[in-house]
Amino acid sequence: MPLTPEQQAEIEEQRAHPQPTLRAVAPGMEKHLYTAHQVLDHGLVRVIDYMGDDNAITQAARVSYGRGTKSVSNDEGLIRYLMRHWHSTPFEMCEVKFHVKLPVFVARQWIRHRTANVNEYSARYSILDREFYIPAPEQLAAQSTVNNQGRGAVLEGAEAARVLDLLREDAMRSYDNYEQMLSQDGQQGLARELARMNLPANIYTQWYWKVDLHNLFHFLRLRADAHAQFEIRAFAEVMCAITRDWVPYAYAAFEDYRLGGTQLSGKGVAILKRRLAGETVTAENSGLSKGEWREFAAIWGEN
Amino acid sequence: MPLTPEQQAEIEEQRAHPQPTLRAVAPGMEKHLYTAHQVLDHGLVRVIDYMGDDNAITQAARVSYGRGTKSVSNDEGLIRYLMRHWHSTPFEMCEVKFHVKLPVFVARQWIRHRTANVNEYSARYSILDREFYIPAPEQLAAQSTVNNQGRGAVLEGAEAARVLDLLREDAMRSYDNYEQMLSQDGQQGLARELARMNLPANIYTQWYWKVDLHNLFHFLRLRADAHAQFEIRAFAEVMCAITRDWVPYAYAAFEDYRLGGTQLSGKGVAILKRRLAGETVTAENSGLSKGEWREFAAIWGEN
Amino acid sequence: MPLTPEQQAEIEEQRAHPQPTLRAVAPGMEKHLYTAHQVLDHGLVRVIDYMGDDNAITQAARVSYGRGTKSVSNDEGLIRYLMRHWHSTPFEMCEVKFHVKLPVFVARQWIRHRTANVNEYSARYSILDREFYIPAPEQLAAQSTVNNQGRGAVLEGAEAARVLDLLREDAMRSYDNYEQMLSQDGQQGLARELARMNLPANIYTQWYWKVDLHNLFHFLRLRADAHAQFEIRAFAEVMCAITRDWVPYAYAAFEDYRLGGTQLSGKGVAILKRRLAGETVTAENSGLSKGEWREFAAIWGEN
Amino acid sequence: MPLTPEQQAEIEEQRAHPQPTLRAVAPGMEKHLYTAHQVLDHGLVRVIDYMGDDNAITQAARVSYGRGTKSVSNDEGLIRYLMRHWHSTPFEMCEVKFHVKLPVFVARQWIRHRTANVNEYSARYSILDREFYIPAPEQLAAQSTVNNQGRGAVLEGAEAARVLDLLREDAMRSYDNYEQMLSQDGQQGLARELARMNLPANIYTQWYWKVDLHNLFHFLRLRADAHAQFEIRAFAEVMCAITRDWVPYAYAAFEDYRLGGTQLSGKGVAILKRRLAGETVTAENSGLSKGEWREFAAIWGEN
Structure with a gap:
């Protein structure tokens, strides 16, 4: 469903008047501001506001680690180091506010992420529109x-x-x-x-959703994952693309260490070491349960 | 709707085998354990577990305030003092876990209270029952x-x-x-x-909901309030009664300072002082907006 | 202690280059950006970044309450309504990031406010400076x-x-x-x-502290209060002044309803009603404890 | 430093009077209740209260996943499945309250974990004892x-x-x-x-610290790690031993998947696959930075 002419006019109005600011500006994010990205049949994601950029992450890290961070000379390397070592607080220094229109059953999954701020359209106060998600x-x-x-x-x-x-x-x-x-x-x-x-639960609702970058990454890791339900993943993927434009170094580190990485158990480490030493490890001699072996083999092969 | 014979049998089984513990035991809460309190047509509230009692609150306060709390000699007085002065951390030392069966539109209001732990029945994994709330x-x-x-x-x-x-x-x-x-x-x-x-949103879902006493009070203040929607208030009132049995001193303080109390603005304080001094204060000379005056007068009368 | 020439130069550099943005800009806050407000002997508060303004609060409320908010026609009235009725989520839509330099014993009180993001200078990584708070x-x-x-x-x-x-x-x-x-x-x-x-605990540390407006108000209500320790109050008061410039309507509502207001218990309401009806209520016939009467009388007088 | 006779007497008194309860009882935890585990020279860890056991985790999971969890027939397998797939909410259904006596510089690290409840001894109200940590x-x-x-x-x-x-x-x-x-x-x-x-920061303070099992595991993963400062690790290790006795299945899963496991980046996965295929991968042709290679090689060897 296209935006109404009124909505389109409002967005154009908002985009027409840049103002000067002394704050950090992320050029890749400015271009997304207010623009509606369509998701599913009637849903949307819009960036309403943001705070910080890649540099805000390293700036905060350098407050924390002081002279200790001098040894990592560039922002990209420092951001990768922080992500690799689960130093989450510097990523919390960036914040983003989205306007999201989404089916109620997706909203019910989404809201389980508690470390965010939400203002949802209230059907106690107001009448919902006749808009339903049909796959x-x-x-x-x-x-x-x-x-x-x-x-x-x-x-x-x-x-x-x-x-x-x-x-x-x-x-x-x-x-x-x-x-x-x-x-x-x-x-x-x-x-x-x-x-x-x-x-019914496929009616559309909408909300403002504000979250810091660390918690956004946590959300995206779970919801842009192949095991997430398609309908929420559709939103997560749009938000991944926006986040890549906003904080390119942080997003690249997130992609390498979280989205593209994997977690090995102690048993999993031991199996890989046996294999690297030339041993053939099978489901039977792996020490893993059937389910665990299936998941392990999906990444590392049957032997 | 009555519980099924299976559910009833499970509850009786759970209630039949007390075990010894060295932990604090709240006798008023033991009697509620596992028992289903019916709410609305098919809903229920059950206490699954709890931690602490009135004494756990003052014990924590005495760790914090050390010798300073000696001057308040009894538990009831200390608990009232803590509530009056918004000392919230001692109340966080008690915890309770409920099993709640509730309509989805009530669950959607409820989940907005973020400082709690939730495990909800998942309709991705399982099939919901044919149970709907009809007023x-x-x-x-x-x-x-x-x-x-x-x-x-x-x-x-x-x-x-x-x-x-x-x-x-x-x-x-x-x-x-x-x-x-x-x-x-x-x-x-x-x-x-x-x-x-x-x-539709009147279908019943269920969850385990675990919360500390401070955040439970916050929930109850908003949801047992006369302005809360009747359907969530029905749950809140049952939980008020349970909480009164669990921590009687803390609940009495909550009732006096929160449920039965009121918040005055600076302007409201000034109006009451003028009235106490004999002046007649009306909507016109109050300095309040129309809406504010209406709310003020509902408690304090028209002049 | 004056800022070093290097720090002064860095601030001037940051303030010299405004850039265009499509985001909401709060003119009253722009003027504070990066500027160091001195607190105590060596402490400081600087605004590093902010998100949103008064309008961001009502914009979020209007998403929530939809047509229902049309009846409150102006932003100031709506903000007062939200504050009066403890609608906290619209205030969470604004965010601010401070750089604070403060004695360790103040930091230890401050950190108890958990709903904020913090990056503190680490004395594991780096060497602290020879700067101590002397009253x-x-x-x-x-x-x-x-x-x-x-x-x-x-x-x-x-x-x-x-x-x-x-x-x-x-x-x-x-x-x-x-x-x-x-x-x-x-x-x-x-x-x-x-x-x-x-x-010792009077050595200075520093951190980046990021918080949403709702939680900032909660912090300021407790820490700008006359009962707060002077040293943390000194910081809170500077932050009050900054917040007034940032979101003038929200701050005015906060001042009236929180800083300048008072909470009455159910018993307190009953006493005031008796007095308004002409009765003389004393400590003896008030039903209040000694401590409670003392606090009540401090606001409302002895009879 | 040994406990005072008064403290010892209080512990014995508390341990002498078991009472009947209908709640879940964890036998391995009952034996720890109130007993002071000494840490460092004057520190201690004591369990004051707990809620839930291994079974409380699977009970909550079965509410969530309903019939879907029937396929994992036993508690141990289900707990391992939940841990492997980062299903954190069932672990939040267990809660524990510790009394901890610890040096202030350790407390300052510890308090950075925000999702816990704390009541600390207040040096505004009371006088601290002459007890210092000397390594x-x-x-x-x-x-x-x-x-x-x-x-x-x-x-x-x-x-x-x-x-x-x-x-x-x-x-x-x-x-x-x-x-x-x-x-x-x-x-x-x-x-x-x-x-x-x-x-100074080596003086001892004390607090009650209450946390759910999911957040406790997060704390232990970071603080029982070899890179954590020895002084906080000493506390974490005692708490690991207590947690193993409390929830043996959950702890075993935590040990395998978190403490004993490792996180691989997308690049790390690719390198291991090349090695498994017989290729020799060195620092030079790995595509990793120097620091990253050093960490990778520490686990997987130089080629």
């Missing part, structure tokens, strides 16, 4: 047969059509009835805080 | 005409009947369709993480 | 005889001189010995992480 | 020549003796002067909140 056909997947919380093959033919019809019809009917219960035309009209209970 | 007739209220987020008069006659019918029918239909989409009978069956999006 | 003569006070944690009369004559001598001599001697233990001149030199244990 | 001779180490924040060789002979003399003399003198400033014998006596500033 694209290629996202309409069967329950995974191997993963209790995952998706398997894409649904096909009549079943897919039936599901889409059901989702659309139930959304429209529940919204019609929501409006009818609220209506004050010839009746009192049900309180908004009650009427909203009739709306 | 009792006396709770079916119109939108308030004075308060954007409140309820007004109770709906009557045909309108009330119509609303209840709509809520019930939409709940049943959406659940039927949820089941149909999930079904693997002659079809692949939609992934659970997708099918759940069809369920 | 001004008018701050050299005796232990209060009525308040376990307060100050009484100012010390005079020989006693005051003796205290200042002791503080200065012990500071200098401990620092001399710190340097001697660290020295690698003709010896190995003790590890910095060990040598620092010899330094 | 054992084998802990008196030189500054590391390779690590900005570490220790090198143990000091020897005259230098070691000189350091110990300085630490002891400065501690005693500063405490003498602290007492003299406080004294009301023939003078007013300086306020406690001021006099404390003369005390």
